[in-house]
Amino acid sequence: MKSPRPATLPAISPPIQRVQHGTHHDPFEVLGVHAQPDGSTLIRAFLPAAEAVEVAGGPMMRVSGTDCFERLLPAGSAVEPHPVLRWQDKGAGHWHTTQCPYSFAPQLGETDLYLLGEGRHFQAWKVLGARLKTIDGVDGCLFAVWAPAVQRVSVIGDFNAWDGRRHPMRCRGSSGIWELFIPGLVAGQAYKYEILGSHGQLVKKTDPYARQMFPRPETTSCVPAETAYAWADGDWIAARAQFDWQHRPVSIYEMHPGSWRRHADGSFYSWDELAAELIPYVQDLGYTHIELMPVAEHPLDASWGYQVSGYYAPTARFGSPDDFRAFVDACHQAGIGVLLDWVPAHFPKDEFALARFTGEPVYEHADPRRGEHQEWGTLVFDFGRNEVRNFLVANALYWLEEFHIDGLRVDAVASMLYLDYSRNPGEWLPNQYGGRENIEAVQFLREMNIEVHGRFPGVLTIAEESTAWPAVSRPVELGGLGFSMKWNMGWMNDSLDYIEKEPVYRKYQHNQLTFSQMYAWTENFVLPLSHDEVVHMKKSLLDKMPGDTWQRFANLRLFYAWQYAHPGKKLLFMGSEFGQWNEWKEAGELDWALLKFPAHDSIRAVLRDLNRLYRDEPALHTFDFDPRGFRWIDCHDADQSVLSFVRQGGEGTAPLVALFNFTPVPRTAYRIGVPSGAAWCEVLNTDSTYYGGSNLGNGRPLQPQNLPWMGYDHSVEVTLPPLGAIFLKPC
16 A cells, blocks of 8 residues: 655755755755754655655655655654665655665764875775775665865765765865765675766766776776685795895796686686686796786776776776685795786776866876876876875785785886976976976885885885886985886896897897996896787797797797896796797787697796796895896807806805807807806706707816916816807806
């Protein structure tokens, strides 16, 4: 039986009109439970889809000309602190119940608001975004978002038919923070924010602090379940806090989780499936770390994750946030660290995300000469704005705290440091001193590094930085940016340019290999052979090599030996470990069928042994950032394209001698000085039959002669294989 239609009240006030039109900045002034001066209680609700509404056992009356309903309870009536509303759909006859969301007190504390305004709330994700909570015994979801200088912010979703008038939020004064607790919502519900800007513009946005998103092509945020994941990596985390990374091996396998492997139907592997296959694969190869290309939510597969729309949401492509936690946990239990590509330099222009978040610039700088990357078609964060800087610093800490990530590789640092980066004259604004340095970005990077290293000892921060900016990997207190390490782009570019040349011409470019020692100790370097070098018509590493097929494989083995012998930590992109012929493409999987061919599997074998040698021999890793770890034997033999040097570890450890023949001409009776009169044995030869080589080398111990050579008291004669590298160690 239908409830009788209630009578209407004739009066309508301006505040109710503003609620009706969705322009009221403080709906709590109108809606909810309001004690009256005479002791009575007024309960008011706004329900546009309702035909009739009941509360406290009786009908509510419609405010004439509106979708507001109200009921006045006499003094002395029992009033629930959070009344249950019961309403009937227009024309449908169906009844719903919920508790009034406008009867709850403000939830964000003054300290939270103050710290957010100061840009110093380093656990911002715990107060902003969507979070399931129980308040006054009522279950629901608390939403909070920063949207400054707007008329209204509402939560919209299936639960209110995406009607922005239904759940307008409370404005927390001048902080720009809006919040609302909505009873009855559960994990998995879709939501966005509807924002009415200061000039009347209406936009619908995903939550910048959303911790879960729905799979593409959806662009909606998802109310996340509070994690119940039980970590089992306590031993790893405790050991990481004592990790002496400067003097320990760090060998990184860079990979894109969406294209390492695919199912037969082209669908992605889940985190669980990746863990089952990737972890033993990486263990077998001997890498110490996996570096994941960005896994924060992004709408476009072709961006490889570098155009982020959900900075706090692990992408839904591979599973839930807890599935990602389980992947990292499994890596740790297998003794493998996990590094994450992080992209604070820029963000895409997608209308549903951060771009013009309130209909006007908020996260980006308002002036396009500072706020836009014309070359990339993306927007640049306003690093000078406290709330934006807080968003990014807290985001770095979020991945470390919530997902136990072991390090962040920070993308495109050079674009952050220079105001004129990739800009023509007249397209950029100088800083307050007239220079081109982005002072706000420098302050942000220093603050990020200080907080990361202070809160998470042993965690790495690695800068992709390609310029001569000084002290990138030096402590902030010494004037540096505070990164642990920096990619050595100079080594990478020079070495690749050299190795791509036909051997007959290499003697004219000998300095491309020796020049790195002029600056090798100015930073803590990683030697990167990354995804950027095997895309966009640059060809795969194997396809870059000159010569016939045998020479190409030999050159690649030689090149990898050069990387592992050279001071610096190591990084290699997936697929390069077995010599893919094709460039990397994100739309498929690696060319795993190549492993059926011995030549390709032999590349993997030499990398496995190089990793073993690098890990086991202190001479190759103890002084990666210290000139004590390196000494030339001969850097001048350009005519024969031969290099030789000694790598040294700490006291009591054995040195290693590394020799490289960058021509296909074998060299016999090649004399070098050695730092010891003991016999020397070959411990790795890239020309071994085991790796597909010609098996030319030094099978027996080499006995030094008391013949001074190249500054050493002893010397030996060695055989250098064609396009080969050998490592010698005292027997």
